[in-house]
Amino acid sequence: MIPTLGHGALMLALLIALAQAALGLAGAARANERWMAWMRPLTATQALLVLMAFVALATSFVRHDFSVYYVAAHSNSHLPLAYRLAAVWGGHEGSLLLWVLMLVGWMLAVAWRSRGLPLVFVARVLAVMSLLSAGFVLFMLATSNPFERLLPPVREGSDLNPLLQDPGMVLHPPMLYMGYVGFSVAFSFALAALMGGKLDAAWARWTRPWTIAAWVFLTLGIALGSAWAYNELGWGGWWFWDPVENASFMPWLAGTALVHSLAVSEKRGAFKAWTLLLALLAFSLSLLGTFLVRSGVLSSVHAFATDPKRGLFILVFLALVIGGSLALYAVRAGAVGLGQRFGNLSRESALLLNNLLLVVATGSVLLGTLYPLFLDALGLGKVSVGPPYFDSVFRWLMAPLLLLLGAGPLLRWKDDAFSTLVRRLRWPMASGLLVLASAWLFGGAASAWSCTGYALAGWVLGGVIEDLLSWRANWRQLTRAQWGMWLAHTGVAAFVLGVTTVQTHESSRDLRMQAGDTVALAGYDFRFVDAAAIAGPNYAAARGRVEVSRAGQPVTTLWPEKRVYRVQRNPMTEAAIDSNPVRDLYVSLGELLPDGSWTVRVQHKPLVIWIWLGCLIMALGGALAASDRRYQRRQGRP
Amino acid sequence: MTRWLIPLVLFGALLVFLARGLNLDPREVPSPLIDRPAPAFAMPTLADPARVVRREELLGKVWLLNVWASWCGPCRTEHPQWLKLAQRQPAVTLIGLNYKDERDAATAWLQDLGNPYTDSLFDPQGQLGLDYGVYGVPETFVVDRDGIVRFKHVGPLTHAVVREQIEPVLKRLGA
Numbered sequence: 001m002i003p004t005l006g007h008g009a010l011m012l013a014l015l016i017a018l019a020q021a022a023l024g025l026a027g028a029a030r031a032n033e034r035w036m037a038w039m040r041p042l043t044a045t046q047a048l049l050v051l052m053a054f055v056a057l058a059t060s061f062v063r064h065d066f067s068v069y070y071v072a073a074h075s076n077s078h079l080p081l082a083y084r085l086a087a088v089w090g091g092h093e094g095s096l097l098l099w100v101l102m103l104v105g106w107m108l109a110v111a112w113r114s115r116g117l118p119l120v121f122v123a124r125v126l127a128v129m130s131l132l133s134a135g136f137v138l139f140m141l142a143t144s145n146p147f148e149r150l151l152p153p154v155r156e157g158s159d160l161n162p163l164l165q166d167p168g169m170v171l172h173p174p175m176l177y178m179g180y181v182g183f184s185v186a187f188s189f190a191l192a193a194l195m196g197g198k199l200d201a202a203w204a205r206w207t208r209p210w211t212i213a214a215w216v217f218l219t220l221g222i223a224l225g226s227a228w229a230y231n232e233l234g235w236g237g238w239w240f241w242d243p244v245e246n247a248s249f250m251p252w253l254a255g256t257a258l259v260h261s262l263a264v265s266e267k268r269g270a271f272k273a274w275t276l277l278l279a280l281l282a283f284s285l286s287l288l289g290t291f292l293v294r295s296g297v298l299s300s301v302h303a304f305a306t307d308p309k310r311g312l313f314i315l316v317f318l319a320l321v322i323g324g325s326l327a328l329y330a331v332r333a334g335a336v337g338l339g340q341r342f343g344n345l346s347r348e349s350a351l352l353l354n355n356l357l358l359v360v361a362t363g364s365v366l367l368g369t370l371y372p373l374f375l376d377a378l379g380l381g382k383v384s385v386g387p388p389y390f391d392s393v394f395r396w397l398m399a400p401l402l403l404l405l406g407a408g409p410l411l412r413w414k415d416d417a418f419s420t421l422v423r424r425l426r427w428p429m430a431s432g433l434l435v436l437a438s439a440w441l442f443g444g445a446a447s448a449w450s451c452t453g454y455a456l457a458g459w460v461l462g463g464v465i466e467d468l469l470s471w472r473a474n475w476r477q478l479t480r481a482q483w484g485m486w487l488a489h490t491g492v493a494a495f496v497l498g499v500t501t502v503q504t505h506e507s508s509r510d511l512r513m514q515a516g517d518t519v520a521l522a523g524y525d526f527r528f529v530d531a532a533a534i535a536g537p538n539y540a541a542a543r544g545r546v547e548v549s550r551a552g553q554p555v556t557t558l559w560p561e562k563r564v565y566r567v568q569r570n571p572m573t574e575a576a577i578d579s580n581p582v583r584d585l586y587v588s589l590g591e592l593l594p595d596g597s598w599t600v601r602v603q604h605k606p607l608v609i610w611i612w613l614g615c616l617i618m619a620l621g622g623a624l625a626a627s628d629r630r631y632q633r634r635q636g637r638p
Numbered sequence: 639m640t641r642w643l644i645p646l647v648l649f650g651a652l653l654v655f656l657a658r659g660l661n662l663d664p665r666e667v668p669s670p671l672i673d674r675p676a677p678a679f680a681m682p683t684l685a686d687p688a689r690v691v692r693r694e695e696l697l698g699k700v701w702l703l704n705v706w707a708s709w710c711g712p713c714r715t716e717h718p719q720w721l722k723l724a725q726r727q728p729a730v731t732l733i734g735l736n737y738k739d740e741r742d743a744a745t746a747w748l749q750d751l752g753n754p755y756t757d758s759l760f761d762p763q764g765q766l767g768l769d770y771g772v773y774g775v776p777e778t779f780v781v782d783r784d785g786i787v788r789f790k791h792v793g794p795l796t797h798a799v800v801r802e803q804i805e806p807v808l809k810r811l812g813a
Contacts (some may be wrong), residue, residue, distance in 0.1 A: 032730070284649075323649060
């Protein structure tokens, strides 16, 4: 009964979405206010229907309704409640439903927060978003129905992929999708501007908070995903340049470029056509990411839902949405104009360079991700390009970007003098050298790249400090947007510091250990006490007990596990991690050897937590900037 | 007008590849190396930097060269096939070519997943990979007793590839 209701709600949502798109576009074209007035109530209706479908699916999971194929495939009567709820988006069909739920959520937010915008504009934005929603709901109903029934029902479900049974996985997809889908707002704003043929500072001011909000979610989502891989995959790596990761990283890079180019469009009315293109690009890359992950054209370590049959639908959808919007861009972008001129040394030119580097970085990730696909399309087989390519390309792109990040915000809009800049760069210089020197003192910087990393982390931080100090006389005038920018840039510095330190100073030992053996690593002694069999709710495990001490003083006890989930039977390495701001101790169990000893990997990872804390600080900065008063004032009131 | 079209044109080209990608399957490719002598090498092994394996030592044996790396997702997928192959064909020498990798990461990878290789050559710069014309990882070559490359497979091994392609070649070569 409940699944049928959910299915029905989805079908109704499709009809409403199509009607709403038609009404909005026609109403805006004919300036018919009565038609356009329907947009907000219809948005609410659509959102309600999708929410009903989502709740229906969640209820089926909670009640163990194994007559629903999707529930039977992703749950089990022994699966704990929290993971049953997370399992709603643990597979392909449910992730799509979550995606659409997010989309209508953003639509609702736009409808609610856009009272100050021209009705024609709002109608176009909501119509475009409705079209997107219709496309995704149609995709679900046609190829990936989450409510498909299994008759007769099975007695027991085949359980959730054990990799996904982790607290990080409960939050990671919703955050990521909020980001992906959030870029649809900027996308729709851009299309509405192209349809209207007008783009002014007000447009940039409307678009900016939405874009930053989406960017904040995406940043958090990617960071959570990385933390999940670190905790759950058990190898101690935090980024693998896997196609699924790249699919989320590309829109992030393009979105970061967009956030910065919107600043120029708002403050100086420049970069107009470029900003529009970036807005289209950021969301197009989100869609492309979905295609790559969901269609199965690329093999990946953690693609958990792939089916080539669905690929065709997404491909056609992709062609219509991206092709259509780029065609509109080709026709109308000339009309919005290029905007104000600026000097060679100015905030604008720094941001232009920033955009250039970010877009090239996006392109290089796209190329690296698709290279295997290109080979495949030319009949040369599926291969992996992997970190050697990305690592070497990214260093050369990120180093100049960080250099720019320290100096750019110190430049004035329109035009600046070289001598002023040099004077203001004293802080970044000093801070860069200071960080580099302390890195030398504490452990040495092994390579040219690690020196560069330390110096740049200090440089970026110094730039923020210099900028902050220059406001000390009138700090009351500082806006949240400025604090947000400084916070976000500080997050970048923390991230760079974390990455550089981990790359330079991490150490690990792989060895076989008998009960009672001790291994020393980075000043810590790890004593493998024993390994005992334990039983979890839906798995059996061997749990090791590793006592860690430093100079004879006990530090902590770690409990790494090797789990075998009862239904899916695959062994999972559950690493034990002791984390603090200075270092992580990471112990994972390998295999039980015939003589009763275990292969064990112990790792020492200094400052690794700052990789994620850095992302968190960036996201907080974004949130602060998006809540700036000037967006509230002009948008909130009717 | 023309310059505003550039994004659309680029996207169109991308779409063509994506569409083809949907319909294509990885297949074995004719390689310029097939029926030619395997390129010579003298490479240190992964396990012991002091020990060097030369191509000449392998003359008189049928051997397989498998290009792998710890960072490579598809290698993880094909790895069980190698473990099985090592059991089923004890007479065949399996040489791994650890490609553009780090020694620690590669050693750990083998410890975690099991080591099917007689030896793994350590090639951090990818020089030998260049000699063998490696497109990407993983790739597999079959070399006969006279040191001639007889078969090449791009992409991960599957059960079907092992049964229907590699094992018949091995049988023909009298391994």
